[in-house]
Amino acid sequence: MEKNDPIRIVGEEILSDDYAPLKKVSYEQRRRDGSWQRQQREVYANAGGAAVLLHDPTRRTVLLTRQFRIGARLAGIDAFVIEVPAGMLDDASPDQRVRAELCEETGYRAKEVRKVLAFMPNPSSLTEIVHCYLGEYERGDKQGEGGGKEEEGEDIEVLEIDVDEAFRMVEDGRIVDAKTVILLQRLQQELS
Ligand SMILES: Nc1nc2c(ncn2[C@@H]2O[C@H](COP(=O)(O)OP(=O)(O)O[C@H]3O[C@H](CO)[C@@H](O)[C@H](O)[C@@H]3O)[C@@H](O)[C@H]2O)c(=O)[nH]1
Numbered sequence: 001m002e003k004n005d006p007i008r009i010v011g012e013e014i015l016s017d018d019y020a021p022l023k024k025v026s027y028e029q030r031r032r033d034g035s036w037q038r039q040q041r042e043v044y045a046n047a048g049g050a051a052v053l054l055h056d057p058t059r060r061t062v063l064l065t066r067q068f069r070i071g072a073r074l075a076g077i078d079a080f081v082i083e084v085p086a087g088m089l090d091d092a093s094p095d096q097r098v099r100a101e102l103c104e105e106t107g108y109r110a111k112e113v114r115k116v117l118a119f120m121p122n123p124s125s126l127t128e129i130v131h132c133y134l135g136e137y138e139r140g141d142k143q144g145e146g147g148g149k150e151e152e153g154e155d156i157e158v159l160e161i162d163v164d165e166a167f168r169m170v171e172d173g174r175i176v177d178a179k180t181v182i183l184l185q186r187l188q189q190e191l192s
């Protein structure tokens with residue numbers, strides 16, 4: 001803790017620790033008027049992630065996936081969510097993970113990908129940081145079927161969508177997943 005840190009963590013309780021720990025954290029915050037205020041927040045300490053959007057400039061397509069997401073289901077929206085290929089880091093680096101996930105989920109092998117940004121989907125309740133990559137692909141880069149790991153419950157459909165249609169899907173709400181919205185808007189910016 002820095003000497004002038006306006007935050008003091010005073011306690012941490014593990015509420016559950018099945019897949020990743022859900023913690024109740026107590027802390028004191030020095031307010032701008034100098035007084036200290038005690039607060040409690042629940043935080044899910046999940047792993048970071050890496051995501052990649054591949055674009056084929058010749059066929060003018062992007063490579064996306066669709067899979068069931070329980071959070072979307074509980075939120076009452078279409079739970080078969082369209083996303084860029086992505087995965088959780090576990091112990092690997094974002095550069096390694098993103099290539100492995102691309103291959104597992106879509107069957108495509110990436111030639112070259114470049115990191116464009118990282119974001120926190122919810123810095124209040126999640127510890128997660130998602131590292132985002134862009135790259136190009138062509139039909140010949142397909143090495144397998146993809147689909148994800150059946151033994152881990154993944155059943156992932158691979159989609160190749162016209163790039164302008166994908167941009168429209170962000171605008172009209174057919175694409176709502178944060179990493180996918182961010183990467184498609186970044187690609188749109190780069191292509192304009
Ligand atoms: N048993 C169990 N398995 C889980 C649980 N949560 C996830 N898994 C398993 O962990 C794997 C996660 O798949 P990945 O492809 O590595 O991750 P992801 O869910 O696609 O994550 C990406 O998208 C998320 C949603 O936007 C991002 O949060 C994440 O950073 C990443 O970008 C799947 O096999 C899934 O079954 C859980 O609570 N219990």
Ligand SMILES: [Mg+2]
Binds near residue numbers: 085086087088101105
């Ligand atoms: Mg995934």
